[in-house]
Amino acid sequence: MPTFPIYLDNNATTRTDPRVVDAMLPYFSEIYGNAASQSHSFGWAAAEAVSTARTQVAALIGADPREIVWTSGATESNNLAIKGVLDAFPSAESHFITAVTEHQAVLDSARHLERSGRCVTYLGVDTNGQISLSDLVAAFKPETVLVSLMMGNNEIGTLQPVAEIGALCRERGVLFHSDATQCIGKMPVSLETLPIDLMSLTAHKMHGPKGVGALYVRRRAPRVRLSAQMDGGGHERGMRSGTLNVSGIVGFGKAAQISQEELVEEQAKLIFLRDRLINGLLGSVEGTRLNGHPTERLPNNANIAFEGLEADALIASLPEVALSTGSACSSEAIGPSHVLSAIGLGKLANSSVRFGVSRYTTEEEVDWVVGKVGEIVSRLRRLK
Secondary structure (H helix, E strand, C coil): CCCCCCCCCCCCEEEEEEHHHHHHHHHCCCCCCCCCCCCCHHHHHHHHHHHHHHHHHHHHCCHHHHHHEECCCCHHHHHHHHHHHHHHHHEEEEEEEEEECCCCHHHHHHHHHHHHHCCCECCCCCCCCCCCCCHHHHHHHCCEEEEEEECCCCCCCCEEHHHHHHHHHHHHCCEEEEECCCCEECCCCCCCCEEECCEEEEECCCCCCCCCCEECCCCCCCCCCCCCCCCCCCCHHCCCCCCCCCHHHHHHHHHHHHHEEEEEEEHHHHHHHHHHHHHHHHHCCEEEEEEECCCCCCCEEEEEEEECCCCCHHHHCCCEEEEEEEHHHHHCCCCHHHHHHCCHHHHHHEEEEEEEEEEHHHHHHHHHHHHHHHHHHHHHHHHC
């Protein structure tokens, strides 16, 4: 028997790696200086730690350390990227393109732009959750300045063709932002080859601490201009003011270093466990279907629809396992997920459960969950 409870909500957050915690601890009680204090050794030590972490995060994604801007998380990174670019273009006619399945931080930023008089185009997706490249081409206008499309969907796991999207943007001189929060640390991402100009990431989705994230901002070919969204002391080269979360940044750096060193093995493990879970559920539980793209998907995500059941009833009947029906960032929303609705699930949107594995998930846990879910689904269907 596995140890309970079993955690399978790793697309919401991940357990902080003990090695990350160990790296962070001295920066709470021993090396506690402000990284902006440059008149004493406490500040120098903190600044050196921040610089090391910046190099570690940059190395994981194939970037220059000077292209990493620290934030409080991916939500702030998305806001800074979208509003920052659009504010840097003074024309009220500037145009922004995104998709209906984006994270709420992107969609709410888009609505903010609309309220300020900017033009926004929301691309639809197919039944797998991918945009059409021809739809993107048709959406471009002479006034388009930014496209924001996530790399991997946080609910259904579908990967977007970001290399092709970036190439289309480059051809037209349009900047491309991608929320890669769900991908970093789970699959290779190199900005040395990907034509992405801004990219959001966060520590807590890759076994780092909560409350710290980063925005990649390209420095050359093209050099991205960004208007700060937080006024203050001009920290982070004027792009994001505020006292740096040194301990969190150190943890982010350590998580990035571990991910880079163990990425090949970890990705293989995640895919193995994900496919074992998917094949087990689809093969043993009648009336199930996989939501999202069958192959172009996150290594750790499985979103399964159970026909004739309410997802909330299934989750409530399985208190031994941490699961969710969708994004933790919109968990209080009433009604079906906007992502599941966008791919045309209809009533099945309320019957879908998200499973997310991690480096700490075991085969034994996956097999137990598959068997237990089958039992509960059969019982709930009989009762209904």
